[in-house]
Amino acid sequence: MKKFVNDPKSYVPxxxxxxxxxxxxxxxxxxxxxxxxxxxxPSESKVSIVQGSGSGHEPAHVMAVGKGMLDAAxxxxxxxxxxxxxxxxxxxLLASPMGVLLLVNNYTGDRxxxxxxxxxxxxxxxxCEILTINDDVAVQDSLYTVGRRGVAGNFxxxxxxxAAAEQGASIDDLLRIGRKVNDVTRTMxxxxxxxxxxxxxxxxxxxxxxxxxxxxxxxGEPGRERRKLASADQIVDDMLDAxxxxxxxxxxxxxxxxxNGLGGTPxxxxxxxxxxxxxxLADRGITIGRSYxxxxxxxxxxxxxxxxxVRLDDEIEPLLTAPAEAAVRIF
Amino acid sequence: MKKFVNDPKSYVPxxxxxxxxxxxxxxxxxxxxxxxxxxxxPSESKVSIVQGSGSGHEPAHVMAVGKGMLDAAxxxxxxxxxxxxxxxxxxxLLASPMGVLLLVNNYTGDRxxxxxxxxxxxxxxxxCEILTINDDVAVQDSLYTVGRRGVAGNFxxxxxxxAAAEQGASIDDLLRIGRKVNDVTRTMxxxxxxxxxxxxxxxxxxxxxxxxxxxxxxxGEPGRERRKLASADQIVDDMLDAxxxxxxxxxxxxxxxxxNGLGGTPxxxxxxxxxxxxxxLADRGITIGRSYxxxxxxxxxxxxxxxxxVRLDDEIEPLLTAPAEAAVRIF
Numbered sequence: 001m002k003k004f005v006n007d008p009k010s011y012v013p014x015x016x017x018x019x020x021x022x023x024x025x026x027x028x029x030x031x032x033x034x035x036x037x038x039x040x041x042p043s044e045s046k047v048s049i050v051q052g053s054g055s056g057h058e059p060a061h062v063m064a065v066g067k068g069m070l071d072a073a074x075x076x077x078x079x080x081x082x083x084x085x086x087x088x089x090x091x092x093l094l095a096s097p098m099g100v101l102l103l104v105n106n107y108t109g110d111r112x113x114x115x116x117x118x119x120x121x122x123x124x125x126x127x128c129e130i131l132t133i134n135d136d137v138a139v140q141d142s143l144y145t146v147g148r149r150g151v152a153g154n155f156x157x158x159x160x161x162x163a164a165a166e167q168g169a170s171i172d173d174l175l176r177i178g179r180k181v182n183d184v185t186r187t188m189x190x191x192x193x194x195x196x197x198x199x200x201x202x203x204x205x206x207x208x209x210x211x212x213x214x215x216x217x218x219x220g221e222p223g224r225e226r227r228k229l230a231s232a233d234q235i236v237d238d239m240l241d242a243x244x245x246x247x248x249x250x251x252x253x254x255x256x257x258x259x260n261g262l263g264g265t266p267x268x269x270x271x272x273x274x275x276x277x278x279x280x281l282a283d284r285g286i287t288i289g290r291s292y293x294x295x296x297x298x299x300x301x302x303x304x305x306x307x308x309x310v311r312l313d314d315e316i317e318p319l320l321t322a323p324a325e326a327a328v329r330i331f
Numbered sequence: 332m333k334k335f336v337n338d339p340k341s342y343v344p345x346x347x348x349x350x351x352x353x354x355x356x357x358x359x360x361x362x363x364x365x366x367x368x369x370x371x372x373p374s375e376s377k378v379s380i381v382q383g384s385g386s387g388h389e390p391a392h393v394m395a396v397g398k399g400m401l402d403a404a405x406x407x408x409x410x411x412x413x414x415x416x417x418x419x420x421x422x423x424l425l426a427s428p429m430g431v432l433l434l435v436n437n438y439t440g441d442r443x444x445x446x447x448x449x450x451x452x453x454x455x456x457x458x459c460e461i462l463t464i465n466d467d468v469a470v471q472d473s474l475y476t477v478g479r480r481g482v483a484g485n486f487x488x489x490x491x492x493x494a495a496a497e498q499g500a501s502i503d504d505l506l507r508i509g510r511k512v513n514d515v516t517r518t519m520x521x522x523x524x525x526x527x528x529x530x531x532x533x534x535x536x537x538x539x540x541x542x543x544x545x546x547x548x549x550x551g552e553p554g555r556e557r558r559k560l561a562s563a564d565q566i567v568d569d570m571l572d573a574x575x576x577x578x579x580x581x582x583x584x585x586x587x588x589x590x591n592g593l594g595g596t597p598x599x600x601x602x603x604x605x606x607x608x609x610x611x612l613a614d615r616g617i618t619i620g621r622s623y624x625x626x627x628x629x630x631x632x633x634x635x636x637x638x639x640x641v642r643l644d645d646e647i648e649p650l651l652t653a654p655a656e657a658a659v660r661i662f
Contacts, residue, residue, distance in 0.1 A: 232334075232336050268387065303333060
């Protein structure tokens with residue numbers, strides 16, 4: 001295993017400590033609960049937005065904490081749900097009279113932890129609501145899910161509800177907005193290589209030198225099938241053929257297009273994918289209103305990418321363009 | 332070779348086309364010269380800032396074009412200098428009565444192309460000046476350089492002269508500022524793996540399963556030595572031991588600290604490196620005024636990272652914090 005790591009057991013806490021040290025004054029790290037939170041949260045005049053999930057998907061979600069985004073992220077260990085009591089303690093720390101919105105990608109372990117954490121917080125009189133994200137079109141059920149998985153599209157839910165919360169929206173309105181964004185968001189991913197979890201020290205699965213996993217999950221879960229490596233253009237066409245008819249996205253639609261790197265793929269390749277996706281969507285009469293080409297939700301060092309579409313409307317687009325801050329910036 | 336690529340010959344133009352398509356209205360792509368430029372450049376009231384270099388280092392430099400950053404980037408093919416006539420045509424397209432500042436990382440091929448391109452532009456009456464960046468402390472001379480190499484620290488030169496140019500600084504003042512930033516900037520890089528250029532299709536060099544290249548260049552050039560893989564903390568300590576005494580950075584100094592990923596390393600690991608660097612600099616009495624943890628200047632899909640320090644003062648720091656825009660954003 002060739003990684004920048006000390007003890008694999010300290011991978012997550014050391015990363016979180018780094019995130020907090022790099023953002024003095026704006027972020028706080030609470031080691032007892034693996035928690036990264038805004039220094040100025042909670043606020044009495046806004047709903048607190050919290051995302052939980054396993055680690056290993058950075059910048060999701062601990063680096064998406066900031067004004068207009070998340071108030072806190074409560075990750076578990078690499079590819080592991082946070083313990084229910086971390087969720088409970090997070091809800092207590094973030095308790096606002098307007099409520100706490102818990103964003104959960106659809107994995108059975110995460111849902112269980114958040115359901116139980118919410119129950120414990122409810123018993124304390126903290127109003128919590130859970131919003132589940134399931135944008136991955138690859139498979140209906142999976143190794144760790146009943147129903148579809150939540151993957152990179154959850155960025156758009158975070159961004160939209162984060163902006164609306166900053167504007168004072170109620171928790172009921174945030175639930176409506178978040179569900180609406182999730183409902184018009186679809187993602188498909190492809191792995192060129194497996195990832196190597198620090199505690200395992202070897203690749204999570206095997207892929208032949210000329211094979212790709214079409215529809216891979218962000219924990220290396222199987223997708224639709226193993227395929228032969230194809231050209232960048234062919235892979236994009238195949239991803240679009242999976243994503244576009246699923247909603248469906250249709251001629252005349254205005255969309256956000258995200259090409260998300262899975263951790264080991266350089267951004268140059270992501271723009272090669274973007275180019276084809278842009279051209280093919282134009283061919284279908286679909287207009288790209290917003291473009292996102294970067295790493296948003298990764299799978300450690302996996303080489304691969306995912307493609308996400310969001311159908312925009314007059315409510316969603318201004319929320320995506322609203323000001324926001326987060327730990328990760330290019331300048 | 333497992334990459335998202337069509338024909339390796341079209342790697343760079345397809346990437347550039349993607350960058351332009353993702354930034355309609357703000358960026359233009361001129362295929363004839365591999366050129367990405369601001370749509371509103373040149374301006375009569377500001378010096379044009381241009382960076383040239385090989386491709387394969389993205390987001391450097393084509394994704395650093397935007398207001399308050401570069402007016403244009405003129406890359407060659409992967410790891411190849413741009414042809415001199417591309418530099419000349421770029422200078423003509425970006426010609427401003429206030430002049431054109433050409434930023435060049437110190438590699439013999441790039442310097443030759445830019446010296447000749449500048450001569451051709453001079454003959455046309457376009458005032459061009461060249462500013463050479465050489466922040467890499469690893470080796471004095473290298474495979475492709477006389478003197479030190481220019482690596483990730485060039486981001487700070489771009490950011491500072493980009494901001495000053497936006498404020499109306501003269502080309503003489505920009506030369507002074509850029510040289511000053513370069514003079515207080517030092518970088519050291521480490522490779523865990525080699526990179527694979529698309530046209531070669533196989534790793535550029537061999538590294539054993541337990542070896543790292545300490546002081547690697549961004550084209551895979553040898554550094555100071557092959558070493559055994561060590562802990563993240565030990566690697567940071569070794570990088571700091573190379574960088575800190577070189578200026579030297581001293582107790583009481585205020586610095587910018589950059590942990591730059593080389594392309595294949597996930598951002599989670601970069602924050603593990605950042606944590607240690609922050610702690611060890613604090614131990615030395617050095618204050619971190621600005622932190623940068625992301626990919627800035629990569630080497631295709633190389634797993635690895637570099638550490639850069641910039642000594643801040645009352646002139647440099649406001650230029651680094653001035654507003655800027657570029658193709659790469661996280662939201």
